[in-house]
Amino acid sequence: MANTAMRLLVIGPSWVGDMVMAQSLFMTLKARYPHASIGVVAPAWSQPILERMPEVDEVLPLAVGHGEFGLASRRDLANRLKGRFDRAIVLPRSWKAALVPFMARIPERIGFLGEHRYGLLKERRKLDKQVLDQTVKRFVSLGLPLEEAAGGDFAIPKPRLTIDRDNLVNLRLAHALSSRPAIGMMPGAEYGPAKQWPLSYFHQLAKQLIANGYEVRVLGGAKDHDAAETIVQGLPQAHNLCGKTALADAVDLLADCRQVVTNDSGLMHVAAAVGARIHALYGSSSPAYTPPLTDNAVIHYLGLSCSPCFERTCPLGHTNCLNELHVESVYQAILADRQRENLIANA
Numbered sequence: 001m002a003n004t005a006m007r008l009l010v011i012g013p014s015w016v017g018d019m020v021m022a023q024s025l026f027m028t029l030k031a032r033y034p035h036a037s038i039g040v041v042a043p044a045w046s047q048p049i050l051e052r053m054p055e056v057d058e059v060l061p062l063a064v065g066h067g068e069f070g071l072a073s074r075r076d077l078a079n080r081l082k083g084r085f086d087r088a089i090v091l092p093r094s095w096k097a098a099l100v101p102f103m104a105r106i107p108e109r110i111g112f113l114g115e116h117r118y119g120l121l122k123e124r125r126k127l128d129k130q131v132l133d134q135t136v137k138r139f140v141s142l143g144l145p146l147e148e149a150a151g152g153d154f155a156i157p158k159p160r161l162t163i164d165r166d167n168l169v170n171l172r173l174a175h176a177l178s179s180r181p182a183i184g185m186m187p188g189a190e191y192g193p194a195k196q197w198p199l200s201y202f203h204q205l206a207k208q209l210i211a212n213g214y215e216v217r218v219l220g221g222a223k224d225h226d227a228a229e230t231i232v233q234g235l236p237q238a239h240n241l242c243g244k245t246a247l248a249d250a251v252d253l254l255a256d257c258r259q260v261v262t263n264d265s266g267l268m269h270v271a272a273a274v275g276a277r278i279h280a281l282y283g284s285s286s287p288a289y290t291p292p293l294t295d296n297a298v299i300h301y302l303g304l305s306c307s308p309c310f311e312r313t314c315p316l317g318h319t320n321c322l323n324e325l326h327v328e329s330v331y332q333a334i335l336a337d338r339q340r341e342n343l344i345a346n347a
Contacts, residue, residue: 006036009060009085009106011097012046015190016247016266019046020159020273021136021293022091026055027157028143039085041077041100048248049270052161062100069096078103089142090121110142125149135290158293159273161251168252175239180215183334184257184276186267187231188224188242192312194284195264197322199230204327205261209334210237217241217257219250219267258341259334268292277337279330283322284309298333300325 008029013019019042026038037057040050044061051059062077064070074096081104088101093114101109102120109120112127125142131152132138140156141149148154171177187202189195206216215237218228222243232238245253250267254260255274262268262278264285269292272278278297280287286308287299301307307321314321 006033006087007085008033008036008038009081009088009101010038010040011088011090011092011100012040012042013091014043016046016049017269017290018135019049020161020266020269022139023053023055023159023273024136024157024293025089025139025143026053028140030055031157032143045247048246049161049251052248052251054162074099075103081106091139091142095120112138133289136293156293159269161270161273163255163274164248164252167249168256171245171249171253175241175244177217177239178215178237180213180237181258182215182217182256183209184254184260184262184271185216185218185231186220186260186262186265187218187227188220188267189263189265194309194311194314194319197263197281197283197325199227201327202231202261203233205331206231206235206238208331210235215239217253219245219253259337261330264290272297279333281322281325283307283319284311284314298337300330300333
């Protein structure tokens with residue numbers, strides 16, 4: 001099939017961070033098939049993120065909640081897609097994720113083996129977790145020929161979301177943000193408390209940074225609002241923006257931050273994709289498996305003998321992987337970055 005005729009459909013993941021990492025696949029596909037069109041089936045919440053990816057030509061929202069089966073919704077979408085795509089790449093490994101391209105009768109359907117979906121996929125690839133040892137590698141590999149993907153030695157383009165500068169100006173006015181250099185803080189982690197640095201540590205760090213002339217912006221969803229209140233309590237120049245901004249707004253606000261302090265979370269990947277300097281805090285998860293996809297990051301990870309456990313809550317009951325990751329070490333790393341910035345600016 002000629003490159004000009006390629007019509008590609010990607011069944012996207014269900015998490016913010018994974019959707020950002022999926023851009024590496026979209027970039028790979030566009031590099032290989034410059035004239036191809038790319039459509040993405042994804043949860044409705046992800047549309048603002050996908051619209052910041054120039055490689056994506058069409059977003060096809062799937063009105064099914066996370067964990068829901070939603071057969072009727074999947075069938076309706078599949079009927080609308082019939083005859084429109086030549087190849088489907090299914091990123092999630094669940095059985096239900098492969099249903100839409102199957103019911104849409106897309107000729108080529110590629111994905112990893114999982115949940116007995118033998119009849120749903122045309123090309124079923126075995127996942128070698130030793131070779132494809134990162135989520136982003138697994139995504140990109142599905143856009144490559146099997147023989148090229150098998151060795152795991154291929155380029156991983158770094159996600160890069162577009163910025164809406166006009167929206168940023170409006171956000172700064174709407175939330176009375178100052179002209180101080182901004183530090184973003186993301187205390188949330190959807191997976192669970194074993195990935196969350198203590199709120200008291202975020203608060204102490206924010207207090208020290210504000211004393212050093214910074215503004216602090218705490219970002220996250222509505223469910224992070226109370227946690228953010230703990231961080232900003234009693235601190236001038238600290239703003240709780242959790243639940244007050246849309247996902248697309250977070251893209252622009254993070255792009256405006258000098259540095260970002262974040263748990264291993266979806267917004268960490270957003271911050272990396274807008275070029276912010278990242279201070280990534282790892283507890284139960286591993287920076288080897290889900291690193292921020294940027295060269296502009298500092299990883300704060302103790303690597304204890306019990307780490308990474310990949311559990312939602314600490315199985316040993318102490319969460320020392322985060323409790324022993326002290327504020328002073330993160331604070332000093334931020335100051336070192338500021339000194340480095342000043343040296344570059346004055347060179």
